[in-house]
Amino acid sequence: MGAFIQSLASRGAEGAMIRRNVGWLIGDRVFRLVVGLGVNVWMVRYLGADTLGLLSFSQSVVAVLAILSQLGLETIVVRDLVRRPDEADSILGTALGMRLAGAALTLALSLAAMTALRPGESGPRLLALIFAGATFFQSLDVIEYWFQSRSLVAPFVAARATAFVAISIAKVVALLSGASLQTLALLIAGEFACAALALLIGYRLHGVSPASWRFEPKRALGLLRDSWPLILNSVAILVSMRADQTILTTLRGDHENGIYAAAQRLTEIIYFVPVAMMAAANPTLLRSYQRDGEEYGRRLGRVFSLLFWGAIVIAIGVSALSGWIVMRLFGPGFRAAGPVLAIQVWSAPALFLGVAQTNWFVARGRQRALMLRSVVGAVTSLIANLWLVPPLGARGAAIAMVISQTAAHVLTNLAFPSTRALFRLQWRAVVPTPIR
Numbered sequence: 001m002g003a004f005i006q007s008l009a010s011r012g013a014e015g016a017m018i019r020r021n022v023g024w025l026i027g028d029r030v031f032r033l034v035v036g037l038g039v040n041v042w043m044v045r046y047l048g049a050d051t052l053g054l055l056s057f058s059q060s061v062v063a064v065l066a067i068l069s070q071l072g073l074e075t076i077v078v079r080d081l082v083r084r085p086d087e088a089d090s091i092l093g094t095a096l097g098m099r100l101a102g103a104a105l106t107l108a109l110s111l112a113a114m115t116a117l118r119p120g121e122s123g124p125r126l127l128a129l130i131f132a133g134a135t136f137f138q139s140l141d142v143i144e145y146w147f148q149s150r151s152l153v154a155p156f157v158a159a160r161a162t163a164f165v166a167i168s169i170a171k172v173v174a175l176l177s178g179a180s181l182q183t184l185a186l187l188i189a190g191e192f193a194c195a196a197l198a199l200l201i202g203y204r205l206h207g208v209s210p211a212s213w214r215f216e217p218k219r220a221l222g223l224l225r226d227s228w229p230l231i232l233n234s235v236a237i238l239v240s241m242r243a244d245q246t247i248l249t250t251l252r253g254d255h256e257n258g259i260y261a262a263a264q265r266l267t268e269i270i271y272f273v274p275v276a277m278m279a280a281a282n283p284t285l286l287r288s289y290q291r292d293g294e295e296y297g298r299r300l301g302r303v304f305s306l307l308f309w310g311a312i313v314i315a316i317g318v319s320a321l322s323g324w325i326v327m328r329l330f331g332p333g334f335r336a337a338g339p340v341l342a343i344q345v346w347s348a349p350a351l352f353l354g355v356a357q358t359n360w361f362v363a364r365g366r367q368r369a370l371m372l373r374s375v376v377g378a379v380t381s382l383i384a385n386l387w388l389v390p391p392l393g394a395r396g397a398a399i400a401m402v403i404s405q406t407a408a409h410v411l412t413n414l415a416f417p418s419t420r421a422l423f424r425l426q427w428r429a430v431v432p433t434p435i436r
Contacts, residue, residue, distance in 0.1 A: 029272060029275075030272075031161065032164060033269060033272060035164070035165075035168055036164075036168070037269065039168050039171055039172065040265055041329045041330065042172075042175055043171065043175065043184065044262050044265065044329075044330050044334070045329075045330055045331050045333075045334075046175050047181065047184075047258075048258070048333055049254075049255045049258030049259050049262070049333055049334060049336075050254045050255045050258055051181055051254070051258070052257075052258035052261055052262060053249060053253070053254030053255055053256065053257035053258030053259075053260075053261060054123065054124065054127070054181070054249075054254045054257075054258075055127065055181060055184075055185065055261075056245055056249075056257055056258065056261035057124070057245055057246065057249035057254065057257055058114070058124055058127035058128055058131060058185075059131055059188075060242040060245040060246050060249075061110060061113055061114060061117070061128065061242075061246055062106070062110045062128055062131040062132050062135075063242050064239060064242050064243075064246070065106050065109045065110050065113065065132070066106050066132070066135050066138075067231060068102045068105050068106050068109070069099055069102035069103040069105070069106045069135040069138065069139065070099065070102065070138075073095050073098065073099065073142075073145075073223060073227055074141075074145060074148075076223055076226045076227045077091060077092075077095045077142065077145045077223070078145050078148045078149050080223075081145060081146060081148075081149035082149045085149070088146065088208075089212045089213050089214060090213075090214055090216050090219060091219070092142050092143075092145070092146060092210070092213050093210075093213030093214040093215045093216070094214075094215050094216050094219045094220050094223065095142045095145070095223065096139055096140070096142050096210075096213060096215075097215040097220065098220055098223065098224070099138070099139035099141070099142065100136065100139050102135070102139075103132075103135040103136045103138070103139055104136075106132050106135050107129070107132040107133060107135070107136075110128040110129075110131070110132035111125060111128055111129060111132070113128070114127075114128040117246075117250060123181075123182075126182060127181075127182070127185050130182070130185045130186055130189050131185065131188070131189055133189065134189035134190075134192040134193070135192075137189075137192040137193045137195070137196040138192050138196070139196075140196040140199055140200060141196075141199070143156070143199040143200065143202070143203045143210075144156040144199060146203065146208075147202075147203075155202040155205075155206070156199060156202065158198075158202070159195055159198030159199045159201075159202050160195050160198070162194070162195075162198050163191050163192075163194035163195035163197075163198055164191060164195075166194055167187055167188075167190055167191040167194060170187050170190070171184065171187050174187060236371065236374035236375045236377065236378040237374045237377070237378070239378035239381065239382065240374065240377035240378040240380075240381045240404055240408070243378070243381050243382050243385055244260070244381065244385050244389075244397040244400060244401060245257050245260065245261060245264075245397075247382075247385040247386060247389050247397070248260055248385070248389050248393070248394065248397045251389050251390055252389060252390075252393045252394075256393045256394050257394070258334075259334060259336045259337045259340060259393075259394045260337075260340055260394035260397050260398070262326070262330055262334045262337045263326070263337040263338075263340040263341035263344050263394070263398070264344060266318075266325065266326075266329070266341055267341065267344045267345055267347070267348075270311075270314055270318075270345070270348055271351065273307075273310070273311075273314075273352070274307050274311075274351070274352040274355035274356060275355060277303075277306075277307065278303075278355055278356055278358070278359065284299070285299055285300055285303070285359050285363070289363040296363070297425060300356070300359065300360060300425060301425050301428055301429055303356050303359075304353060304356055304357075304425055304426055304428075304429035305428075305429040307352040307353065307355075307356050307429075308349050308352060308353055308426075308429045308430055309429075310352070311348040311349040311351075311352040312349055314345065314348055315345045315346050315348050315349065318341065318342070318345040319341075319342040319345060319346070322338045322339070322341040322342040322345070323335070323338035323339075323342075325338075325341065326338040326341060336394070337394075339395060340394045340395055340397075340398045341398075343395060343398035343399055343402065344398040344401055344402070346402050347401045347402045347405040347406075350402070350405040350406040350408075350409045350410055351405050351409065353409050353410060353426055353429070354373070354405065354408065354409030354410075357409065357413070357422060357426070358370065360422050360425075369418075369419070372412065373408045373409060373412050374408070376407055376408045376412045377404050377405065377407065377408030377409075378404075380400075380403060380404040380407040380408065381400060381401070381404035384399070384400030384403045384404055385397055385400045387400075388400050410423070410426060413426065
């Protein structure tokens with residue numbers, strides 16, 4: 001990963017190709033934010049707090065269990081395709097078989113979980129069936145791995161963008177015609193089906209076919225052996241991100257979760273800021289690390305400072321205008337989401353630092369240490385939500401989010417001797433005085 005990021009700044013053909021690919025990915029993200037915001041705001045207003053809460057709860061339950069359908073295979077499969085391109089049929093066929101088996105397990109567990117959490121209610125089970133069923137189509141993401149291994153970003157970005165535009169148009173039509181919640185859920189899941197079809201077409205246009213793929217049990221065991229740390233990391237990340245809505249719905253009901261989900265959809269928009277900034281800063285930072293450790297520390301410290309204080313400015317602005325923002329976008333039915341948004345947005349300073357600190361770990365070849373931070377975030381999120389949600393509802397979940405992000409991305413660095421130098425860099429970004 002470090003070599004890949006350093007290549008961004010090179011002047012040769014490889015650097016130009018990587019910059020072009022990054023441009024496709026960032027452009028796709030910006031396009032989705034602009035178009036998706038309008039459609040999502042409309043959908044939130046259309047559904048109302050109760051129905052939005054049920055929809056978000058169902059998505060959260062399935063999302064956590066869907067890790068079983070993904071199996072952390074992306075990085076491992078891309079690696080194997082790069083190393084052994086002549087074995088692509090075996091690698092892709094085995095990965096597809098594993099993901100289909102994981103999708104079947106996800107479907108069974110999702111229905112069981114929803115039955116246990118919402119006994120006697122057929123609506124939540126139907127939503128779980130729809131969203132879990134989409135994981136079968138997501139299994140064809142293995143085609144994307146093939147494109148990635150050949151540094152062909154444009155085909156799979158175009159495939160996903162095509163599906164996104166088609167489903168966005170379908171959502172608008174559905175909203176205009178007064179569609180049911182189940183219809184909207186089918187459209188959300190349908191985006192994965194459309195993307196799978198588009199990926200398949202793109203794969204065939206490159207002169208290859210899935211008809212030659214084959215499943216090999218021995219290879220499957222090898223892939224699983226290599227991917228289990230990534231599975232644990234993904235589980236930890238998803239738990240830290242989705243536990244709040246699951247606990248909130250279970251303890252306080254759909255309406256309270258709908259209020260929280262509406263605020264969270266706005267908070268998530270700002271997460272793109274540190275990702276885009278680090279995409280630009282990573283090459284320079286990594287070259288600095290190779291030349292001079294002190295220079296690297298100074299530069300990374302400046303990045304920490306810029307991101308932290310930028311997040312503070314955003315948090316102050318959003319907090320001050322949270323009520324107005326919610327009322328203008330979602331209407332009076334979501335008035336209670338204003339205070340939730342005002343709290344939630346204060347997770348941004350820690351989260352921005354967390355995105356930036358990834359460079360520190362990559363520069364030292366310690367990517368696995370990032371998994372510990374994901375686990376800390378997940379455990380803290382579970383404990384804080386179980387403590388704060390019963391008395392405070394959506395506001396308690398928002399406070400838990402701030403606590404878990406701070407614990408994962410800042411306090412964990414203080415707790416371990418191996419990362420206290422990183423904590424000192426973060427501290428100086430906040431308080432420009434030395435800490436010993």
